[in-house]
Amino acid sequence: MAVIGVGRFLEQRQDFEDQIARSYQVEMEARVKAAESGNPGVARETVATEAARREELQDRISGDTRDTAILVAAGLIAGLTGALLLFSGLIASLRRPLEDLVDASQRLAGGDLGTRVEIGGLSETATLGKAFNEMATQLERDAAERERLDRLKDEFVLTASHELRSPLTSVQGFAELLMLERDKMSPKQVETVEIILDNCRHLGRLLNDLLDIARADAGRLALQRAPTEVAPLIDEVVRTMRAQTDAAGQTLSERIEPGLPLIDVEPGRIRQILVNLLTNAHEYSPERASVEVSARRAGNDVEITVSDNGPGIPETQLEHIFERFVRGDAGLTQRVGGTGLGLAISKSLVELHGGTMRAESTVGQGSAFSFRLPVAAAPAPAPSPATAEQA
């Protein structure tokens, strides 16, 4: 609009200027004619008329200039306003799809791989939406593939640990058969068969541990929970461990807070955790070390701790202590018979119960492994008298 106005103004101005030029010409001709005739008065009228005419044209030129300036300004303002409106419309039409994309990204990051955005709007946001959806589809496909591989791995471990059991039964069974006739064997032969049997038992533990890990990974480790008393559970495990700690001249003691509530657990699994922790404390500590099992109330949990004053675990190893097949330095020697899976299983089992497990250690002072288990919801009967300092 402003452009058309300016164009028309320029055309008209040219026209007016032409007319002014012609007017000068007319005046000049009149003056020349008057001078030639010797009567200057003749030109006076024409001079006045043309001057008036030029003045009028001049006025019109400046008027139009002003009008045009106003027109141009108005046009510019209108144009800018239009641009702003257009821009804000553009922003509005960008904002929705972008907000949708942000939401979808957050859902995707949160694990909802089925998230997709609606594709539409401007071509740029549509392209972005399409790219997002393709990415999400790829992620979903990758996750499905990973899940399939995980399942295969779990199945493989389960099957392998079954298949290994029959040959293990044979080896162990025949070695035991030999031991039934140990009187007829030389001491060297007896020792040889004992080594075979030791390793059979180790292999058996390894198979059981692998099976536990595979089951936990596959989500097939179901707990049979029942409200359980803490003190008798600890007593029982301590009793079975005492022969080993006594043989090493180690002190094994209990410190159980009186009046502990029942915990909501599968007792066999807690026994398994305690055996793992106590076996570690016993095997990694030197002769005459002290090992203690303590239990105390901690909010809605009961916290059980197995501590020792053994060599301790360096910080760099402590970080990885619950990982599979990670073993302390002593575990790399013949002396310790663990599988490297005990702590990983123990932590899985505690977490399966809804509890937490942690390890603390100071080199040269000892280690402490603590786990918390939820208190049973049912009202507790009168607690059994606490077992204190039973060394």
Add this chain to the structure above:
Amino acid sequence: MARVLVADDSETILLLMRTRLELAGYEVQTAADGQEVTDLVAGSGPPDLLLLDAMMPRKSGIDALRELRAAGIETPALIVSAHQDPGDADAASNVEISGYVTKPIDFDALLEEVAALTS
């Protein structure tokens, strides 16, 4: 002398079982699969105890036992399983058994159980 029918698809396991049971004074019959179990029972009558591997080719120990139970044979049966926790795979559901034996076999415990079931 009590008679025990042992079934397993592994010859070495059968040899091991036979040796341990015979040393403990039992008469032992062996079968390589569930079909042989039902054939043996049909031929020589029910034994005093069945010791059956859960998983065998042709016919599993569970299937053989199910057939025997359907035929009215009440012989006590122990199911040998490679599963650490037998409940999770072999599921002898709806067949009456006296117990599970898991591999690797603890023979001291097994012999005690056999003695209790055949006394």
